[in-house]
Amino acid sequence: MQRIVGCSAVAGDYPSGVYLTEDRLHEIAKDARSGLRDCLKMIELHARDSASAFLNPGIVLTAVAAWERFIVDVCLASEDANWSVENTGWERKYDSAVPWPGSRADRQANSAAHHVNEVLMSNGALSSPLTASWRLHVPTAYWGADPTEWRWAEYSSAPPEQNRHLIREAMLGAKSARDAAAHRLYYKKAREAQGYRRLDMTDDEVDQRDWCYVWQSDNTYKTGRKTAGNPHPGRPTIQHGYARGVVALVIQLADITIETLREHQGWAARDSQLPAEWFCRTMPAGREPCAGMTLWNGQELSR
Numbered sequence: 001m002q003r004i005v006g007c008s009a010v011a012g013d014y015p016s017g018v019y020l021t022e023d024r025l026h027e028i029a030k031d032a033r034s035g036l037r038d039c040l041k042m043i044e045l046h047a048r049d050s051a052s053a054f055l056n057p058g059i060v061l062t063a064v065a066a067w068e069r070f071i072v073d074v075c076l077a078s079e080d081a082n083w084s085v086e087n088t089g090w091e092r093k094y095d096s097a098v099p100w101p102g103s104r105a106d107r108q109a110n111s112a113a114h115h116v117n118e119v120l121m122s123n124g125a126l127s128s129p130l131t132a133s134w135r136l137h138v139p140t141a142y143w144g145a146d147p148t149e150w151r152w153a154e155y156s157s158a159p160p161e162q163n164r165h166l167i168r169e170a171m172l173g174a175k176s177a178r179d180a181a182a183h184r185l186y187y188k189k190a191r192e193a194q195g196y197r198r199l200d201m202t203d204d205e206v207d208q209r210d211w212c213y214v215w216q217s218d219n220t221y222k223t224g225r226k227t228a229g230n231p232h233p234g235r236p237t238i239q240h241g242y243a244r245g246v247v248a249l250v251i252q253l254a255d256i257t258i259e260t261l262r263e264h265q266g267w268a269a270r271d272s273q274l275p276a277e278w279f280c281r282t283m284p285a286g287r288e289p290c291a292g293m294t295l296w297n298g299q300e301l302s303r
Contacts, residue, residue, distance in 0.1 A: 018124035020078035022267040025258065027085040028073045029272040032254050035066030036274065037289065039247045044289045046145070046240055057181035059243040064178040067250045068099045071116060071257065078123040094119070100175055101131055102168035126264055132156040133260040136252040136302045138170045142241030146297035147248060171253075174246045177238055190236030241297075248296050251278055255303050279303050 039062050042055045072094050077083045094115070096105035101114040109115040117129035134155040139147035153166040180189035255274045262272065277283055279301040283290045 018078070019081050019083065020074065020123070020125045020261070020265075022262075022265070022270075024077045024083065024085075025074070025261055025267075026270065026272045028070060028077060029254075029258050029274075031073070031085060032066050032070040033274055035062055035069070036247065036251055036254070036278075039063050039066070040278070040289045040295075043240075043244060043247070043295065044293065047290075047293060050145075053237070053240065056238040056240050056243045059240075060174065060177050060238055060246050061181050063243075063247045063250045064174055067253060068095070070254050071099045074125070074257065074261070075116065075119045075123075078120060078125040100171060102164075103172055103175070120261075125261060129156075130257060130260060133256055134167060134253065136167070136249070136256065137299055138166050139245035139248060139296075139299075140166070140170070142239060142245055145240045145244065147241050147245030147299075148297060150297075150299045152302075170245075170249050174249060177242065177246065180236070181238055186236040244295060248299075248301055252301050252303070255279075259303070273303070276303075 039059050042059045042062070046052045046055050046059075069088075073083075073085070073088055075094050075098050076088060097103070097109045097115040098106075098119065099116070100106055101116060106115050109118075113121075113129065114131055117126075117131055120126045120130055121128070132155060136153065137150045138153050139150050141147075141149040151162070151166060153163045155164050155167050157163045176189050180186045251274060258272050258274075262269070275287075277287045278295075281296065281298050281300050282294045283292060285292045
């Protein structure tokens, strides 16, 4: 399925310095590609030996780090004339809000718009919200090594429950799983992920846990933790099918963002886009890593 991105000419009232250049975007995209390639290498190692479950937290950590570094660098490079990929660093005004639209930090950024949209539009990188271009396939469950129950979602389309909420849920679920792996808080984060949003709750009353779907183990036989009323039993671990779904999510979000910025600025097509084979149902033979593997359970990713 093809994405259709509505682009308009650069507005005349943009700031005089639009610092996000084609070369800068290319350098940022190359760094994101490197991080995501590491994820695919770990997926390939796991496929060789299913006992390599210890790789799953690393896959999630690396994929989420690649997304955070990518989108924060895009924002920094759009506002700083002296930015370079060699001296980039964390920026407190962006780090918790920009990568995660709909999060509590994003809602507290003192803006009616998502913080990432406000930054990129005010800096002249885009003339319309970046999130409006996010149209992608979202895995909403997993089984064993496979992400499953893929759903098509468009961030700005109605109804929000089947579009914007679904993308937020997937993104913030990945963030929660990353936090669990980084700080070894599996049980705490798994309990939070089982929270459900009440219909009468406003956005200000909802924090990240209410967007997270449970990533706990789907193997009830190993753990014996199946109890009445618990729809997601099992020891809370990062399962491989879930980890692959996170990688698929980040691949699509990063590629859509690169393409949206490139098309809006009128930059010629170059190899900034992520490799086309990463979006295929089956990785082509001879293309490393993961040559010949069916990565996404038969789902073709959106680009």
